[in-house]
Amino acid sequence: MTLGSSSSNQKVIPQAYQALNQFKYEVASELGINPEYKTGYWGNITSRECGAVGGHMVRRMIAVAEQELLRQQGMLKP
Numbered sequence: 713m714t715l716g717s718s719s720s721n722q723k724v725i726p727q728a729y730q731a732l733n734q735f736k737y738e739v740a741s742e743l744g745i746n747p748e749y750k751t752g753y754w755g756n757i758t759s760r761e762c763g764a765v766g767g768h769m770v771r772r773m774i775a776v777a778e779q780e781l782l783r784q785q786g787m788l789k790p
Contacts, residue, residue, distance in 0.1 A: 746761065
């Protein structure tokens with residue numbers, strides 16, 4: 713974030729920050745993204761690569777949520 717800007721995004725579950733951050737790095741590694749991100753600085757990573765990481769994270773989270781819904785409805789064994 714640039715100096716002087718502010719974000720109105722509020723974390724619904726602040727404790728999930730670390731888990732989501734770790735998840736982001738796992739997905740980036742799986743996709744073979746430029747390893748410079750491992751330093752914690754993503755400025756040299758293209759927006760296309762960053763978008764791919766976010767897109768894959770969302771797909772995997774949706775798949776897990778769908779499985780959980782099926783499990784709750786008794787349509788899927790644990």
